[in-house]
Amino acid sequence: MKLVVRFIFFLAIAATSASVSADISVQYHDDREDRRIQVAEMNKTIYVPISAVSEIFSADKYWRQESRQMALHIGDKRFILIVDNPIIESASGLHHLRTPVLYRSGTIWTPIQFIESVIDSFVPEDVVWHPEINLLSLTIPKDNITILDMEFTAEYQETRVIIHAKKPLRFLTDKSKPGHLIVEIKGGQADAQKFTFPDPNGFIIDTSAENRDEDFVLDFHYHAGAKSYRIESYDDPPRIEAHFFGYDVDEEPEPPQIRDRKDNTTTRNYVSDFDLIVIDPGHGGKDPGAIGPNGTYEKDITLDIAQQVVKQIEKELGVRAVLTRTDDSFVSLRKRTEMANRMNADLFISIHCNASPSPKAHGTETYFLSLAKTNEARAVAARENASLKFEMPGDAVETMGDLDFILWDLAQYEYLEESSMLAEIAHEELAKKLDITGRRVGQAPFYVLNGAYMPAILVETAFISNKEEEKLLNTARFRERASDAVVSAIGRYKRLYDKKMARSQ
Ligand SMILES: [Zn+2]
Structure with missing residues (x-):
């Protein structure tokens, strides 16, 4: 239903190409001169020409005709804008605008939302758009304190850390140092004068923190008794919570019965609705x-591994698994996800x-769908997407316009978090079981994942272009281990999924 609404929405924009132009003022509140810029109102949204954006923020812009992409550099911050696409890529991830970037009258137009909500979080100025008076105001310095305080609560087998923030913040974790969990809170800044550390408590031995450039970096030194942790960011109230557990969260046995909250005397069983996985060789x-x-x-190796995965899933996890092809036949990329959508699958792998052109490239990689983060990831996607050239003019892909592509993209966008989690788990299992140097989890625009309405990942088991790994891929033992790894990853993911669903019941 949601998608239908979006479809009409985009069509409406395309239909009302008529636009009303207007003037807005830009006020700097410092020694820069205020200015007036020409904007256009299209479909009730204020659009700013890219030349004006570049003027306001002294940005450099680079246009790539073949992919209809524009790179905008503001200082050392880079943004990628794609014509007809509402998703903007920056170093910190993807930003989803309400309306797409447009190409009209020979130039790129960005919704003002790009300035007030995306650029705003990357520049030192506080950027505020006042629609009532057509004024864009940029104020320096902005009050940049975003981290308020931190508290520890220790209970039996669990220590909870809560970091209160002024707004929802994203974070990265680094666990490469044994006994330490390092959390880098993006855009986090604490008041060095006022911020105090709670006394160490529970599994926490000590903590240190600092404002590092634009981020806030926390280092939790934890007790060996902590076997696992979970860390999440919440919006309301804005905070980051880290939980350290005295047991392995993944291994925690599933409670066989969930107590009904309304009536403690009755119990009911949680029945998993996670019941179908599509495996795509x-x-x-x-x-x-x-x-x-x-x-x-490659097609022979992938079919063999996929066939084993399907058998193992059914035997070990008791979940139905289906292949997108069962023999050496050609199936278009679009048909593969269409099949998974039609069957209402819970995962697509x-x-x-x-x-690689470099014969030395080696290791295992797992990808989830997103705009590419690195040139290398872009190259992997380009190679896998080259399958499109085998598709006949009549295949779905050829008739798909930009509009469909955006919608498909949004389909997968909704599962970004689950897909990235599944990719992390799969990568861990593959690196462990294949015993070849694990490379990484990557993000790239894979066509085959694009249309999936479910968490989806793409596994690059090993490098067939590397002589050693080609030899390994040709051994039954290695293919079996690859299958084992994929199946244990699905098992781990399913346990997390069931636990979450059981809790929310
Ligand atoms: Zn491939």
């Missing part, structure tokens, strides 16, 4: 995929082998 038929130096076809 990459390539097939006229599309061989990558070919190894000794002539191994595409299995591939990596390839």
Whole structure:
């Protein structure tokens, strides 16, 4: 239903190409001169021409015609804008605008929302848009304190840390230092004079923190008794919570019965609705995929691994699993996700082998769908997307316009968090079980994941272009281990999913 509404919404924009132009003032509140800029109102949204954005923030802009993308550099901050797409990419991730970037009268137009809510969080100025008086005001310095305070609560087997913030904040974790959990809160700044540390408590031995550039970095030194942790950011009230547990959260046995909150005397069973997984063996038929130096076809390896995965899922997890192809036949990329959507699958996992022009490239990688973060990830996506060239003019892909592409993209956007979690788990299992140097979890625009209405990942088991790894891929033992890894990852994901659903019942 939501998608239908969006569809009409985008069409409406396309239909009302007529726009009303207007003037707005830009006020700096410092020694820069105030200015007036020409904007346009299109479909009740104020759009600013990219040349004006570049003027206001002294930005450099680079246009790439073939992909209809614009890179905007404000100082060392970079933004990627794509024509007809409401998603903006920055170093800290994806930003979802209410309306897409447009191309009209020979120039790029961005919704004013891009300035007031995206650029605002990257520049030192506080950028505020006052629509009633057509005024954009930029104030320096803004009150940049975002981290308020921190508290510890210790209970038996669990220590809770709450970091109160002024607004919802994103974070990265680093657990490379044994006994330490380092949390980098993006855009977090604490008042060095006022911020105090609570006394160490429970599993926490000590804590240190500092404002590092634009981020707030916390280092929790924890007790060996803490076996696992969970950390999450919440919006209301804005805070980050870290929980340290005296047991392994993943291994915590599923309570067989969930107490009914209304009546403590009755119990009921939680029945998992996680019941169908689609496994996609990459390539097939006229599309061989990558070919190894000794002539191994990617399509043969992926089919063999995928067939084992399906058998193992049914046997070990008791969940139904279905293949997108069961033999050496060609299936278009679009049909693969369409099948998963039609069957209402809970997960979509595409299995591939990596390839690189460098014969030394090696290791295992797992990807989830997103705009590419690195050139390397972009190259992997470009290679896998090349399967499109095998598709016939009549295939769905050829008739898909930009509009469909945005909608498909949004479909997967809603599962970003789950997909990234599944990718992390899968990568951990693969790196452990395959015993080849684990590379990383990557994000890239894979066409095959694009249309999935469910968490979806793409696994690049190993490099078929690397002689050693090609040899490994040709052994039954290695393919079995790859299958094992994918199945244990699904098992771990399912346990987390069931636990979450059981709790919310
Ligand atoms: Zn492939």
